[in-house]
Amino acid sequence: MSFTYDERIDGALPAVDREAFIAQLTSLSPTMEVLHEREDLRPYECDGLSAYRTVPLCVVLPQTVDEVAAVLRLAASRGVPVVARGAGTGLSGGALPLEKGILLVMAKFNRILEIDADAGTARVQPGVRNLAISLAAAPHGLYYAPDPSSQIACSIGGNVAENAGGVHCLKYGLTVHNILRVEIVTIDGERLTLGAESLDSPGFDLLALFTGSEGLLGVVVEVTVKLLPKPQSTKMLMASFDDVEAAGNAVGQIIGAGIIPGGLEMMDSLAIRAAEDFIHAGYPVDAAAILLCELDGAAGDVDEDMESVSTLLSHAGATRILIARDETERLRLWAGRKNAFPAVGRISPDYYCIDGTIPRRELPRVLNGITAFSAEHGLRVANVFHAGDGNLHPLILFDANRPGELERTEALAARILELCVAVGGSITGEHGVGREKINQMCVQFSNDEIEFFHAVKAAFDPARLLNPGKNIPTLHRCAEFGGMHVHHGKLPFPELERF
Ligand SMILES: Cc1cc2nc3c(=O)[nH]c(=O)nc-3n(C[C@H](O)[C@H](O)[C@H](O)COP(=O)(O)OP(=O)(O)OC[C@H]3O[C@@H](n4cnc5c(N)ncnc54)[C@H](O)[C@@H]3O)c2cc1C
16 A cells, blocks of 8 residues: 555664663653553554554653753654654644654643733744634734634644644735744754744744744744734625636636735535535535635725625626625634535545645636546545635545555545646645655655755754654655656646646
C-alpha cells in the first residue's frame, strides 16, 4: 500500500536503547508525563490524515518551557528525532509520529497569559484552542480573525506551524498576518523570540520564515496574536446557481468590483446535499452550487455593498439569493459550511481532503477538470472551499476497504494538485505539505529551490531531528518521483486544453 510511512526516513535513524532512554526522559522532571505503553501511544498514531499511522517511540507531555528545552536537549544529544503535536487536527500528516522518535504533545500549554485590550493583542500558550482566543477576547469587543473550520479543536501552535487559514482570511489574512511574535525552543534547547510586540522588528523577518514551517525549525512555546475590533455590522447572503462554472465566474466578478467580502465560500451539489442532511442549514439541495458571501464593516458600507453584490450575482446567473434575516440565520448558514467535512464523512466510509490553491480566474476551468478526473477515476468528489482565496478543498470519497481504491484516490489527488500547479497555483493553501504532499513538492519546486529549503532547515536544525521526512523532499526522492519541471510557475500540462 502506498500510504505507509517512508521507511527510508525512520529506518535510517539510529535506534536507541528504548528502556534507558525513557528512564532518562522520565527523570528530567517529576511533573512531566512520559507515555510509553503501547495502548497509551495508540491514540497518537495519526493526525487528521488517518490514512497514515505510526506508533511513536514515546509521547511526552511537557507543562513548562524548561521541560520542553530539557527534552529537546536530551533528544539532540542522543540523535533522537522529535515531532511536535498540537491538537492533531492537521490534514497533511504533519504530526505523524516517527517509530524511533519522540512525539512532543503541547496540549498542556493551554493558558491564555494576557489580553491587552488597548494594544489589541493576546499572549497565549501554543496549546490554546483557536476559538478559545476569540471567546476570551469577546468581552473586550475583540476577536482573533483567522478561523479554520477546525477552530473548536485546533491549537494556535498548530496554526502557526501550518500558517492556517479559514473562512475570513480573504479579508483579514492568514495566521502569518495576524501574529506579532512567537517564542520558540530550538533543538539545542535555546529559547528564541521571533518578531516583536510592534509592527516591525529589526533584522530578517524570521517570524514570517518560521510561520508555516511545520515543526521543522523549532517548537513554539508562546504566541502573541493580534486582536481585531468586532465589525459594527455583519451581513451574509447565499446565492444558488444551477451551473458550477457560473458560480466560479461570479467569485472573480465580486472581487473585481472592488468588494472584499469577509468570507466568500463555494460548495457544489454533493457537498450541499451532505451538509443539508447533517445540519439542516437551509441549503437548496437542487442547486449545482452555492456561494456564501459575508460582508462586514461600517453599517452603511455593508448595506451598500450587499446591494451591489446581490445585483452582480443576479447578472452572473444566480437563480436565488437569500439574505440572512438575523444572526441565527447567519450562523446557521455558516454551520452548514463549517461542518461540511464531517457531513461528507457521513456519506462515505472514507474521504480524502485535498488542499490546492489556484488563481481565482482559473476556478471554472479547474472545477471542470476535477469533474472530468473524478469520472475517469470512478470516484466521487465533493467541492467545498474558500472560493475568494482560490483555495480548493476537493474531498474524494472512497472506501479504504475496497482493494485498490486508496491507490486510485491517491492518483486522483495527485492529478488534481498537478492541475493546480499547471494553472499557476500551488499544492497547498493552508493544510501544509506534511508527509502527504512531499512528492508534489518536487513538482512545485526546482532542485535549486529545494536545496534552499534544506539550507534554511540546516541553519536551525543541522542534525535534522525536528520532524524529519516532512515538508521538504530529498533530491533523491524527487529524482525517483519523476522529472517534471515547472516553467515560470506553470507546469506543462497537455490536458489543460480539455477544460
Ligand atoms: C474538519 C477539519 C477542518 C479543517 N479546516 C481547516 C481550515 O479551514 N483551515 C486550515 O488552515 N486548516 C484546517 N484544518 C486543518 C488543521 O486544523 C490545521 O492545520 C491546524 O492548524 C492544525 O492545528 P493542530 O493544533 O491540530 O496541529 P497538529 O495537527 O497537531 O500539528 C500540525 C503541524 O504543526 C506542528 N506543530 C504543532 N504544534 C506545534 C508547536 N507548538 N511547535 C511547533 N510545531 C508544532 C506539527 O508538528 C505539525 O507539523 C482542518 C482540519 C479538520 C479536521
